[in-house]
Amino acid sequence: MIESHGADTRAGRAEKQGETVAVQGRGWDGVAWDWSDHGDIRRRLDQGADPERWSGGRPLHSAAAFGSPEVVAELARRVADVDALEDGVTALWEAVMSRRSENARALAAAGADPWRPSWAGWSPGRLSLAGPTPDLFAAPAGESLTAAQHAQAEEARRLTAALGTFHHEGTGLACVRGIDAAEAVRRLEATPAADDLIADVLEDPYDCDSEEIELLVGVTSVPGGCVVTQPWGYAPQMPGVLTRLTAGTVGYGLYANPKSGNQGSIARDGRIEGSDLHPGGGPDATDTPEELFTAYLYQHDAVAYSCAYAGLRLTDRRAVVGPPDVWVHLPPRDYWRANRKQSDS
Template sequence: MAAQGDGWSGMGGNWTDADDIRRRLDTGRRCSALRRLLRSSPTGLRMDALEDGVTALWEAVMSRKPANARALAAAGADPWRPSLGGWSPGRLSLAGPTPGLFPAPDGVSLTATERAAAQEAPRLTAALGEFYYDGTGLACVAGIDAAEAVRRLEATPVVDDSLLGVLNELLEDPYAHDMDESLHIVGVTSVPGGCVVTGCSRVGPASSRWTP
């Protein structure tokens, strides 16, 4: 009975359609109650509440949603609160495509090295192209080749034909195999100036595999 007329049926995991969410906020009974709660609360929402170690504002900046980030900041989220690695959402924005997203306090800026990396990022992003594989992580490592990366990962190279066959089967139908086992596969490729490492973020170095 609680689910009847709450205005949120069919949302699923997509909360990016602002117009749809506003419509639901205007028609849902529970949402009307939420609006009343926010109006009556002296502090409103905890705008800097953490989820998986970061705030909603950090996620908005990281996801390149400047309108969302500005709305959160206007509602009270702190752009300069330290988050991952000591970086704040505001400092993260300085390294992204919208460096003027928030007015920067005195003394807050990128280092020369960080500015150079931010300037290089669009070229590298364009060179990489656009693709999506669920769970994929990618790192570009300077100064070492694939062989050195494999040594540091304490990985076992995949050179046997039978192992290559297993790898090909996994790539053709990943959901037909045990997820934990597939997480131990890492791809390493030498490139000018370093190497590219790709795989899942939970790979364990003691049992990693690699393929050139």
Template structure:
């Protein structure tokens, strides 16, 4: 059916997948339980993320295959990744397989072992257990995320640099101390300061250093992260106050792409460690950057400030 057909799913909004009566009405009108939802196609996958257990159970009874895959993942995998425990249980009750092999060796069951509900599914045998490295990554995420805590970071940008001290990063950036800057005035009205975009904070942390800017995106630009990443890795991120966080990674001076992943956007051919990191740090982009650079922060002060020092970057094009 066409996307605008009255018998399809097009009228169901993202916030309406919990409405069992609406979903039943769509099904009764002829909506295909197997496909036809806007961009992401499969209703059961959308319900696994956005819906209620009741809607998930209803759709699971109607589909041809409760373990049908969309871009390499089942609806159960989606529910586990997005932390929808009740939806995951509803899918298993409908016959979904928690231990079905899929992306990077991460079945829904193995993925759950790394998260906050490791007892979600009975483990068939020890071969499904996490490796020592995977368990260590899960343990660090469980420590780091609460250590950083919750705080508003709209408008903030940062660069997490592995194995590089603040002094060395300052030298690589050819920066100077910004002792003459009225930082309070910058916080209050940075847009009135001509070189505000070139003023950044820098702090030594266990494992490397963090470069921050509370009012702009300079630390996350290619011109910064490429300069600090020779022989190491740097994770840069900008939290756009208009909505959304985006970033990039530089390894040995070369830019690699990165955007926060969802259960729908992780590439099917992603590496196992990339999938694990996306799951562990879902909705925690700052912790994701710190962990990517193996920075073991004890709290959020290097992010929220005050930094160890304020620097003035030289005037240059930081977008190349």
């Protein structure tokens, strides 16, 4: 949450009108993302800060996601409804989504309902069964994951652990189901790269001639399909690359744009099906139940999300960061024209 000057304006208008009740945002000046200082928050509340509202929304929701369990419990004691909604979700939903298990326990102890349905019919309690603390709440009869959802959650834990944490800003990927590296090279009509160029690229790609390596990509076979990677650029997720790769199958393209964040796209059977997506960005109110579950599992992990969407089961991150099975040059084409047949040149 970002502090807004609008709160000061509203407070000024209220004072001019002679209002004596707390107004939205009053008492929370200087509070932005940090809701962990129990003493400070309690002092503000005792001095009249509104427990129901600040300039960034509901304090309890913010504390659930960014604060300490002591602050969550303090606010929960002072609000009228611990299950009040903001953007269609409760504070408990925010705690579960943020993997703040102690905050979630504090809310449940204050009376929050873990099994209240929210976005796409999911409740925070049922989502937590797939999270890092599946025993967070005592599940009533009938509240469980399906066998397929259990398997999906297990695979998410395995895949994210296999990939680990690494710097991927600036990386472009195409994750494609059901074809190996050789077939990907054939579909792209790509040619092997020279060994001396590869040696230079491996030493420092950013020291190479950009025109010489802008269509240079790595291709690697992985369990479930293949990965086309360019650790320094967006080439693999260009529409003309994805459409050629996905005849008869599906692929997910990712560009980890250093300026604007992760950008995703979906190609299916040679057609771009979705673009301007935000892999790893977390669930959205418009998600289907399946989309929301996947987004929860891979929140803040765009690479794992992209691989999982295509059904790839990587055992390490070599296919992403290199060295790949093979380095190849893409033939010169207008790759920004989407939905063309693979044979077009």
